[in-house]
Amino acid sequence: FAGFADAVQRVLLALDIKECLLAGWSLGGQIALEFLTGRSPVKGVATFGAAPCYSGPLGVILGFYTTRGLNFASRPQHLGNDARAFEDICFNKSAQGAFVHAIERVDPIMRKHVSRSIMLRRGQSQRVTFEQARIPVALIQGAQEPVIRTSYMKNLRCPWLYQGEPWIAEGVGHAPFFEAPDAFDAYLAQFANAVASAEPMGVLPRLKRA
Numbered sequence: 001f002a003g004f005a006d007a008v009q010r011v012l013l014a015l016d017i018k019e020c021l022l023a024g025w026s027l028g029g030q031i032a033l034e035f036l037t038g039r040s041p042v043k044g045v046a047t048f049g050a051a052p053c054y055s056g057p058l059g060v061i062l063g064f065y066t067t068r069g070l071n072f073a074s075r076p077q078h079l080g081n082d083a084r085a086f087e088d089i090c091f092n093k094s095a096q097g098a099f100v101h102a103i104e105r106v107d108p109i110m111r112k113h114v115s116r117s118i119m120l121r122r123g124q125s126q127r128v129t130f131e132q133a134r135i136p137v138a139l140i141q142g143a144q145e146p147v148i149r150t151s152y153m154k155n156l157r158c159p160w161l162y163q164g165e166p167w168i169a170e171g172v173g174h175a176p177f178f179e180a181p182d183a184f185d186a187y188l189a190q191f192a193n194a195v196a197s198a199e200p201m202g203v204l205p206r207l208k209r210a
Contacts, residue, residue, distance in 0.1 A: 001114075001126070005034035009042075017041050021192050025049050025177065026090070026147075027114070033126045036160075038134035044195035045133075046188055048140035049090075049174045051148045052130035052156065059125065060118060063152045074115040076108035089146050092173035131158045138191040139166035140184070144173040162191050 008031060012020065021044040024032030029050025035042040053063035060066075078086045083103040087095050130137065137160055141153040153166050167187055172179040 004031040036133040046138040052126040138162035142172040
């Protein structure tokens with residue numbers, strides 16, 4: 001993930017962005033977690049469908065369901081029915097084929113190298129990076145998440161964690177921004193405002209949810 005983070009950082013700096021909040025979904029969330037070390041110009045990180053896990057096989061088992069979802073995520077390529085099945089997992093069967101073509105276009109070499117680097121403990125443990133975070137972080141987890149263990153996410157804590165705990169969004173899976181956009185947008189906007197105003201993370205009022 002560090003290599004992807006290097007590329008993102010270079011783009012941000014090339015665009016002369018002075019400050020920003022980085023939000024990432026799934027693999028994008030894993031990449032965003034790399035910025036918790038304080039990489040410029042990111043001032044806050046929000047992730048959804050991602051987990052700060054320990055490196056290596058045990059870390060994967062602790063943080064991820066070793067089921068069909070993880071199997072699909074680690075495959076080099078998805079074509080035809082496999083691509084539609086993977087979309088159903090990612091979007092809780094709510095996308096109706098809208099992202100199948102994008103799934104089919106994913107670079108198979110990239111998927112292979114990412115999966116291998118996780119299992120071989122390459123790079124610093126993201127769990128350690130999270131616990132030693134230098135900037136605010138918000139963790140969003142769908143209660144029906146098919147890839148990442150909700151029981152693992154519920155127990156994550158660090159001094160910079162927004163509202164002191166992850167938000168477990170009821171009734172949604174791997175893509176809360178797609179399945180429950182109104183609630184997701186409200187939560188992310190509140191986090192962004194808190195980061196922009198430099199309010200202490202531990203004393204922020206909790207988001208009122210229906």
